[in-house]
Amino acid sequence: MTHEVFNQVPPLAGHDVSDEAVLLDGLEREGAGWAEAEVRELGRLAGTERAQEWGRLANEHPPVLRTHDRYGHRIDEVEFHPAWHELMNVAVTHGLHGSPWADPRPGAHVARAAKFYTWRVDAGHGCPISMTYAAVPALRRSPELAAQYEPLLARREYDYGLRAPLTKNALLAGMSMTEKQGGSDVRANTTEATPQPDGTYRLVGHKWFTSAPMCDVFLTLAQAPGGLTCFMVPRVLPDGELNPMRLMRLKDKLGNRSNASSEVEYANAVAWRVGDEGRGVPTIIEMVNMTRLDCVIGAAAGMRHGVTAAAHHAAHRKAFGAYLIDQPLMRNVLADLAIESEAATITMLRLAGATDRSVRGDDTETAFKRLGLAVSKYWITKRWPAHAAEALECLGGNGYVEESGMPRLFRESPLNSIWEGSGNVAVLDVLRGMVKDPQTVEALFGEVERAAGADARLDAATREVKGSLADLATIEVRARRVVERLALTLQGSLLVRYGHPAVADAFCATRLGGDWGSAFGTLPGGLDLAPIIERATPKLG
Structure with missing residues (x-):
């Protein structure tokens, strides 16, 4: 006998995908x-x-x-x-x-x-x-x-x-x-x-x-x-x-x-x-705005799929004498992926709520959705390809094989950023919305500032992004960075108010506080990663 199968991960099946x-x-x-x-x-x-x-x-x-x-x-x-x-x-x-x-x-x-x-x-x-x-x-x-x-x-x-x-x-x-x-x-x-x-x-x-x-x-x-x-x-x-x-x-x-x-x-x-x-553009933009919401939902779903697969693999695969999920570097990567996923999910739900209330005639929610959706469509869909690549890598060589499903997830990941206006189109749409209807800016910051005083890092980031809007002469060339910071402060505010404390703390420490590298898995020490990873690990029936 030369062929014995062991230390392979069981199929990720028999669980409730919505159980998060x-x-x-x-x-x-x-x-x-x-x-x-x-x-x-x-x-x-x-x-x-x-x-x-x-x-x-x-x-x-x-x-x-x-x-x-x-x-x-x-x-x-x-x-x-x-x-x-x-x-x-x-x-x-x-x-x-x-x-x-x-x-x-x-x-x-x-x-x-x-x-x-x-x-x-x-x-x-x-x-x-x-x-x-x-x-x-x-x-x-x-x-x-x-x-x-x-x-x-x-x-x-x-x-x-x-x-x-x-x-x-x-x-x-x-x-x-x-x-x-x-x-x-x-x-x-x-x-x-x-x-x-x-x-x-x-x-x-x-x-x-x-x-x-x-x-x-x-x-x-x-x-x-x-x-x-x-x-x-x-x-x-x-x-x-x-x-x-x-x-x-x-x-x-x-x-x-x-x-x-x-x-x-x-x-x-x-x-x-x-x-x-x-009036073709104003008419069909009604359709485009709804599909842009689905771009955000789809990217959030893709991130959750990726981190779930990665956490499941790490919970069942041993390397160097221990399960991957118990090893410090892998825990850092998994937690970072989970933070990004939760930030995307909590944001898409807030935007869905704004859509619901906007359809029912709430003008304040309509104004918030106008910019909130545009900045989130840009940022969340941009984050998905890097997230999918890191999640795939958590499975090592097995993740690069089609049977794992991870290559298909990776190939899907660039699409939502392109669909309904690629990155530059989305960013220019944000600037156009700000100029055409300043109430949308007030509504977006009104939402962010509901968490005012709850986290010093979030407060500082909010002041910084507000200041970045003052220089109109250079705003178009800086627009991607401005929109990124708008999206991050919105996500930070939602997590601080409604998210798990460990997730919110880690998000603010890295995405807003700046103690973060250019790749996933560079969370600083001192964060409570255990509940973050536990929330991302699927529970099989």
Whole structure:
């Protein structure tokens, strides 16, 4: 006998993914404690081997484009592995795609955010789920369209297949904005929209990045006679004919491979106007702001996934005569990863709460969300790639192997910073918000200063970042650093008020106090790491 398996880590399965104090405490605090049973039900499913296998298979067998059938007819179909449909069915039936729009209870958007965070077995299928959730506020700019389509977009039924939208039991929505020449600069779009006598428009042009092209309807931007305008484009027309929305090819992406992302040509595609002509950006920004929230949620979920996997590995793997989780350097790394994860999670829950209250007409929360979401989208999504790399390294060579799942997590990690405006776009959006509406600055600092006097390091960081806003002549070149500090003071304030004392102390000592290196695992001595690591270590059933 030469082959004996020992000192290998058991599978991370059979646990409740939602069983983390920072999530459940935040769920209650932000007004959605009533949803804990639903979140835990989804968490238990996410922790099963069956659900994790769906995620693996959906990525191992990515979607395939079929432009024509065997007889030469144009069909523009995308084939998915059955695992994709299993993932989508769970997400839709649990309301991750649109349940808050049909639920009058306060906290409905927080409950949905917690479930979106918990169901992290695959990031790719989260794209159509997120876009469907985000489409409703934009669609409401045209009440007659919203009255027809919103109930179908919120229904908890996965009705896959290309059919006329209003004949289906439920719908999914996508967005189709960027073009070859413009990217984030959507005002450079050249797709033309020609009005028709029946009130519809005909679109001619191209779109460079349209994810989830098998959705039922898409919000898109095109140049109408009155300027850049938002439109709703169905994949299938009311008479059952395919709308000439041609799928040219699927993108070969770094990650997010379970999700089809396509290039599209509109060949006189039929479209309905959403909002007024010339108001395309203000209309579709309603959708973008919601998907930016999901970028933050997704990055927070990815960080939690990474630190959970790392802590599980360290708790079961021995090296140099002791379990990794008992060795000082590894404890420093795990605690640092856990701190970053908890800071991201507590922030995303606060933003979900602000979203919920903003939708319900709270102007103060709307002002806070305007900047709070923008700075958090920049910083939290930027932190995820470094976090994923360090979590992978905790598994050593095993983490570099595809079977561990860590390479897939690592490949996903850059996406949320790019989606809905990459780093510079996000930072410039913060500056634009400050100039256009100074009340948003007051609201953000009002939130931060609720912790005034509780931690000297936080107070000093708040004074410092306030002072950095005074020099307007150089603020654009310094903007990344300014936005980073805004995000860190917001996270510090939330942790000081609501987080575990050990986590809050370590966060302020490092992210705000400056006693921290450039890599994870450089926490200073004297911090209480035991409860931080314990909170990050999964409890198997």
